[in-house]
Amino acid sequence: MERMQGEGEVDHLERPSPLTDKDKVNIQDSWAKVYQNCDDVGVAIxxxxxxxYPSSKQYFSKFKNMTELEELEKSAQLRNHARRVMNSINTLVENLENPDKLASVLKLLGKAHALRHKVEPVYFKFLSGVILEVLAEEYSDVMTAEVAGAWTKLLATIYTSITTTYKEVGWTTLSSSTG
Structure with a gap:
């Protein structure tokens, strides 16, 4: 059974707040620790x-039929995709002071996932929540409430930018659920 956003839950991803200078420092400092283990963290995410969200596997032809967690964990294809995800996040974190670069990277990500991969945009919302969960669990010493708040703002900005790109390329179903 897939988790769904609760009724009446405030959706912080739909209305991002701008990152403050302190937020940027918190994100970059915490990311420096996370990125040291980027392969393992990416796989965990x-x-x-x-x-x-089991339905998210449908978008991954190389490992969508793997049902055992151990098989997934050992999959070279999953590890490669995890590294790409982590490297994309790293590019964003490295360029927090460069809004043009951020916009460019997010537009490319959005276009690729909308046009080539045909991923429903709601999965970026799911992924954002999963990233926050994994970082909070694996890096509880670093992920204070303040740092988690900064990450929430960044992930909201990513989600909003990607869904904006989806709309620009003509994606018609910006649903908030998978069913």
Whole structure:
């Protein structure tokens, strides 16, 4: 059973707040620790996404039929995709002071996922929540409430930018659920 956003839950991803200078420092400092283990963290994030939202596997032809967690964890294809996800996040974190670069990277990501991969945009919302969960669990010493708040703002900005790109390329179903 997939998790769904609760009724009446405030959707912080739909209305991002701008990042403050302190937010940017918090994100970059915490990311420096996370990125040291980027392969393992990326795999943990993708596996959590697949466990929490099993329908998300449909977009991954190379490992969508893998049902065992151990098989997924050992999959070279999953590890490669996890590294791409982490490298994309790293590019965004490195360029927090460069809004043009951020916009460019997010537009490319949005176009690729809308046009080539045909991923429903709601999965970016799911992924954002999973990223926050995994970082909070794996890096509880770093992910204070203030740092988590900064990450929430960044992930909201990413989600909003990607869904804006989806609309620009003519994506017609910006649903908030999968069913």
């Amino acid at each position: 993708l596996i959590r996404l697949f466990v929490s």
